[in-house]
Amino acid sequence: MRTAVLKFPGTTCEEDVVKALRLVKAEAEVVKFNSFDPDRYQGVVIPGGFSFGDYLRAGTIAANSEAMKGVREMADQGKLVLGICNGFQILVESGILKGALLPNLKLRFITKWTYVRVSRKDTPFTRGIKDVLLMPIAHAEGRYYLEDEEEARELAVFQYSNPSGLVVEEVNPNGSVQNVAGIANQAGNVIGLMPHPERASFSKLTPDGSTDGLEILRVFGK
Amino acid sequence: MMLTLSSKEMELVRSTLDREPNEAEWKVVDALWSEHCSYKSSKTFLRSLPTTGQGVIMSVEDWQDAGAVDVGDGWALVLKVESHNHPSAVDPYNGAATGVGGILRDIISKGARPIALLDMIRVGGLDAKGKWLLKNIIAGIASYGNSVGVPVVGGELSFDPTYTDNPLVDVACVGVVKASEIVPSVVRTPGLKLVLVGFTGLDGIGGASFASRKLSGMDEIGAVQIADPFAGKILIDATLEVRGKVEAMKDLGGGGLAVAVTEMANGLGARVQLERVPLRVKGMSPEEIIISETQERMLFAVKSENVQEVCRAFEDYNYPCEVIGEIVSEPRITFTYEGKVVVDLPSQLLLSPPLFVWPMNRKVRTEEVKEVSVREALSTILLHPDLGNKEWAYSQFDYEVGVSTLVKPGQADSAVIELPNGRQIAVKGDANQDLCEVDAYECGKAIVAEAFRNLASVGARGIAAVDHLQFGDPRKPEVYQDFVDSIRGISEAAKFFSVPIVGGKVSFHNEDKNGNPIKPTPLIVMAGLVEGKYLKPRVEEGWLVLLGITRNE
Amino acid sequence: MYAVELIIVNKDGVRDPEGETIKRFVIEEQYSGIIGEVKAGKYVRFLVEAKSKDEAESLVKRIAEEKRLFNPIVHKIIVRSERVEDGSP
Amino acid sequence: MYAVELIIVNKDGVRDPEGETIKRFVIEEQYSGIIGEVKAGKYVRFLVEAKSKDEAESLVKRIAEEKRLFNPIVHKIIVRSERVEDGSP
Numbered sequence: 021m022r023t024a025v026l027k028f029p030g031t032t033c034e035e036d037v038v039k040a041l042r043l044v045k046a047e048a049e050v051v052k053f054n055s056f057d058p059d060r061y062q063g064v065v066i067p068g069g070f071s072f073g074d075y076l077r078a079g080t081i082a083a084n085s086e087a088m089k090g091v092r093e094m095a096d097q098g099k100l101v102l103g104i105c106n107g108f109q110i111l112v113e114s115g116i117l118k119g120a121l122l123p124n125l126k127l128r129f130i131t132k133w134t135y136v137r138v139s140r141k142d143t144p145f146t147r148g149i150k151d152v153l154l155m156p157i158a159h160a161e162g163r164y165y166l167e168d169e170e171e172a173r174e175l176a177v178f179q180y181s182n183p184s185g186l187v188v189e190e191v192n193p194n195g196s197v198q199n200v201a202g203i204a205n206q207a208g209n210v211i212g213l214m215p216h217p218e219r220a221s222f223s224k225l226t227p228d229g230s231t232d233g234l235e236i237l238r239v240f241g242k
Numbered sequence: 243m244m245l246t247l248s249s250k251e252m253e254l255v256r257s258t259l260d261r262e263p264n265e266a267e268w269k270v271v272d273a274l275w276s277e278h279c280s281y282k283s284s285k286t287f288l289r290s291l292p293t294t295g296q297g298v299i300m301s302v303e304d305w306q307d308a309g310a311v312d313v314g315d316g317w318a319l320v321l322k323v324e325s326h327n328h329p330s331a332v333d334p335y336n337g338a339a340t341g342v343g344g345i346l347r348d349i350i351s352k353g354a355r356p357i358a359l360l361d362m363i364r365v366g367g368l369d370a371k372g373k374w375l376l377k378n379i380i381a382g383i384a385s386y387g388n389s390v391g392v393p394v395v396g397g398e399l400s401f402d403p404t405y406t407d408n409p410l411v412d413v414a415c416v417g418v419v420k421a422s423e424i425v426p427s428v429v430r431t432p433g434l435k436l437v438l439v440g441f442t443g444l445d446g447i448g449g450a451s452f453a454s455r456k457l458s459g460m461d462e463i464g465a466v467q468i469a470d471p472f473a474g475k476i477l478i479d480a481t482l483e484v485r486g487k488v489e490a491m492k493d494l495g496g497g498g499l500a501v502a503v504t505e506m507a508n509g510l511g512a513r514v515q516l517e518r519v520p521l522r523v524k525g526m527s528p529e530e531i532i533i534s535e536t537q538e539r540m541l542f543a544v545k546s547e548n549v550q551e552v553c554r555a556f557e558d559y560n561y562p563c564e565v566i567g568e569i570v571s572e573p574r575i576t577f578t579y580e581g582k583v584v585v586d587l588p589s590q591l592l593l594s595p596p597l598f599v600w601p602m603n604r605k606v607r608t609e610e611v612k613e614v615s616v617r618e619a620l621s622t623i624l625l626h627p628d629l630g631n632k633e634w635a636y637s638q639f640d641y642e643v644g645v646s647t648l649v650k651p652g653q654a655d656s657a658v659i660e661l662p663n664g665r666q667i668a669v670k671g672d673a674n675q676d677l678c679e680v681d682a683y684e685c686g687k688a689i690v691a692e693a694f695r696n697l698a699s700v701g702a703r704g705i706a707a708v709d710h711l712q713f714g715d716p717r718k719p720e721v722y723q724d725f726v727d728s729i730r731g732i733s734e735a736a737k738f739f740s741v742p743i744v745g746g747k748v749s750f751h752n753e754d755k756n757g758n759p760i761k762p763t764p765l766i767v768m769a770g771l772v773e774g775k776y777l778k779p780r781v782e783e784g785w786l787v788l789l790g791i792t793r794n795e
Numbered sequence: 796m797y798a799v800e801l802i803i804v805n806k807d808g809v810r811d812p813e814g815e816t817i818k819r820f821v822i823e824e825q826y827s828g829i830i831g832e833v834k835a836g837k838y839v840r841f842l843v844e845a846k847s848k849d850e851a852e853s854l855v856k857r858i859a860e861e862k863r864l865f866n867p868i869v870h871k872i873i874v875r876s877e878r879v880e881d882g883s884p
Numbered sequence: 885m886y887a888v889e890l891i892i893v894n895k896d897g898v899r900d901p902e903g904e905t906i907k908r909f910v911i912e913e914q915y916s917g918i919i920g921e922v923k924a925g926k927y928v929r930f931l932v933e934a935k936s937k938d939e940a941e942s943l944v945k946r947i948a949e950e951k952r953l954f955n956p957i958v959h960k961i962i963v964r965s966e967r968v969e970d971g972s973p
């Protein structure tokens with residue numbers, strides 16, 4: 021699948037994502053935010069980083085860009101949209117995904133390997149994949165919030181869990197409602213998540229040699 | 243006007259010029275002759291360090307911004323260490339963050355892509371002030387490193403009352419570049435255009451001399467610099483995009499344009515039209531423009547035909563890029579403002595400050611060893627915050643970005659990262675203030691050996707190191723003696739292990755508010771290549787084997 | 796010219812860890828009973844050319860909404876202004 | 885009861901990259917000429933039991949200093965207050 025990896029000023033993970041996408045044979049390329057043409061791609065990934073320095077609030081300034089209008093178009097057309105970390109924040113800030121991402125309860129940046137339970141398998145990204153994935157988070161503003169907790173649970177695709185997939189409060193790294201680590205839109209073609217699948221795609225970099233991130237990225241190789 | 247020049251130095255300037263310099267000229271001389279930029283009290287001894295060796299591509303000899311060594315397949319590893327001690331004492335968050343920004347710019351100045359950062363932090367203790375310092379220092383490093391996407395892969399956290407007023411914030415960076423694509427810091431031919439990127443503001447006016455002075459506790463607002471990691475990220479990305487079109491580059495650090503232009507011209511001359519400098523605030527005086535130390539700026543020497551292309555990359559990010567002058571053959575540094583000459587000084591004068599060797603005197607050390615019970619010794623050691631779990635600190639760093647951190651913080655004595663050519667390097671920074679306080683010479687040797695051992699513990703052999711020498715006021719004979727002794731130690735050990743010292747930095751005037759020097763704190767950052775497979779950080783089971791003789795030390 | 800302040804705070808009911816932390820560490824030891832709620836937020840100050848206070852404030856409100864300077868799901872905003880001569884607060 | 889606002893911004897003359905970035909990338913295209921300077925900072929609101937406005941404000945000032953809620957080397961603070969009944973802003 022022709023996939024754009026969108027780079028805003030301040031994006032830091034674009035090359036890492038491309039490297040991982042190549043492993044699943046996706047036709048991926050980095051595209052700068054001011055030269056993004058949504059019609060040329062079937063999929064788009066908004067990688068992690070600190071777009072526009074995350075000034076004011078993570079993702080806000082990028083959410084205002086022309087490029088995000090293009091992403092919205094793709095989302096509306098049912099094309100695949102994946103936002104990782106800052107990408108998730110941008111999707112939420114632009115209103116393409118519902119909710120908000122607030123500062124971690126501990127009020128600091130946290131890097132940590134986390135287990136997440138895959139709670140929705142009705143999305144193109146999660147169809148038929150494992151139940152529990154191991155991926156690292158690295159963020160300061162990842163506390164997912166939605167007033168209606170029931171709705172949050174329905175949207176949730178990934179929830180922080182223990183290694184056997186139990187969603188328990190003790191493993192919630194940032195205080196998100198319902199341990200939400202990632203959500204999708206109703207249709208399932210737009211996903212945002214705080215953990216980094218691209219960092220869980222190379223066995224030499226993971227604590228146990230797993231490559232769970234590839235499970236999510238694989239859809240771009242189709 | 244606040245100058246750090248001594249009356250003897252001022253006399254020397256007057257007699258060389260055969261006239262009284264104007265105020266702007268004094269400031270330019272002051273910046274270039276500051277300890278920070280000129281190494282006038284240390285150069286004589288730094289020359290004794292082993293700076294060449296197998297694999298060294300660029301070393302101190304070339305007087306470049308950072309050193310480089312061969313890591314195979316045409317790739318070079320670029321290495322540099324620096325501190326931001328005084329700024330961090332007054333504004334730990336911005337002080338530490340701008341330290342990271344500065345060290346990153348040193349690496350990109352060579353055309354290298356920064357791939358890892360290390361931070362070595364020393365504060366007084368865990369009282370209210372120490373906590374405030376530590377919390378903000380770590381947050382500052384995290385904010386900058388994370389924002390620009392360079393993983394902080396290791397470092398040190400150490401506590402000692404000697405740092406209560408004067409914390410040490412050392413940051414080191416490694417980068418990679420094809421050896422054939424290293425960009426020099428100095429020019430060789432006249433005619434090149436000088437291109438400045440980034441806005442110039444009022445920040446940090448007087449910073450180079452600030453670092454070369456003790457902390458007065460007075461209003462140091464002028465020397466406070468605010469970090470702008472977002473601008474730093476743009477600078478890194480755009481600079482690496484254009485590196486092939488640039489003949490020489492330098493970051494703007496201590497002493498601002500005055501120092502960058504003079505050092506880049508390196509004996510040739512330069513003419514700069516100050517009215518062309520893009521300003522952040524209106525109404526800056528020509529002098530202020532010359533010595534402003536605003537962060538996130540770079541100076542490039544570019545062939546006329548490449549200027550447009552270079553600037554386009556920055557304009558893409560809405561980042562200012564302007565031709566401000568050119569390199570000329572007449573060896574004079576000239577700054578003009580709207581046609582009026584502001585500064586006109588011979589390059590040679592600026593580049594040759596008088597060197598000093600200060601008097602030395604060895605401290606009288608008490609040989610007596612205190613008797614302590616095993617119990618007391620053990621509990622003192624085990625309860626010392628130095629041995630505490632550092633996860634609180636390193637979990638604030640994005641050490642996974644770049645998908646190349648193989649051995650991560652907290653897993654082993656050194657970090658291991660993968661290079662673009664598939665080889666692996668290990669890096670580690672080490673200092674030992676307690677030993678240095680007792681015997682600076684032995685300590686110099688010990689820290690090199692410790693760094694070498696730390697690398698060995700993950701299966702790597704040291705290939706290059708940089709040192710950072712942090713002391714009190716060099717005019718104090720005991721301080722200066724320690725300084726000289728530690729260099730002798732470092733030098734001897736580096737030769738013994740065949741690890742060339744490819745760069746470093748000196749920081750004097752680290753003192754508490756009563757004017758007592760900090761414990762001598764030389765620091766070594768060493769990089770090594772992993773031979774074969776890197777060693778697993780932890781094993782599940784097996785024998786514990788202790789090598790070497792245990793002495794009563 | 797008007798100096799318009801935009802204050803962005805969490806809605807009531809949304810946790811405000813920063814306010815909570817300030818309250819907990821900063822106050823309770825010494826000032827409990829004196830200091831009640833503590834709420835933290837973001838402050839942005841705009842210098843606006845406008846004919847009236849109203850015009851200045853509604854411009855900033857519009858910008859805040861259009862550019863999503865706040866996220867209506869979690870934040871509420873307070874907008875205030877005062878007339879200034881040279882813009883220094 | 886008094887609602888005391890503590891606003892922490894960079895001192896004049898000290899850079900404010902956050903405000904600059906908001907201005908450059910969010911405001912400028914559409915509103916240049918209308919919006920001048922943009923300055924960003926922190927906002928903390930305390931509910932304080934005090935006998936007078938003065939007492940309330942000086943208490944918050946003292947807390948801000950003692951507890952290092954700002955760094956006097958880089959920041960300046962603005963403290964304001966108003967009398968409130970129930971504390972809702």
Ligand SMILES: Nc1ncnc2c1ncn2[C@@H]1O[C@H](COP(=O)(O)OP(=O)(O)O)[C@@H](O)[C@H]1O
Nearest residue numbers: 302305306307308348709711744745746747748
């Ligand atoms: N303690 C030291 N040991 C070895 N080399 C040093 C030391 N201090 C400074 N140097 C070298 O002196 C040169 C000039 O450094 P400097 O001008 O301070 O660099 P920068 O412009 O990056 O601050 C560099 O090559 C640096 O590595």
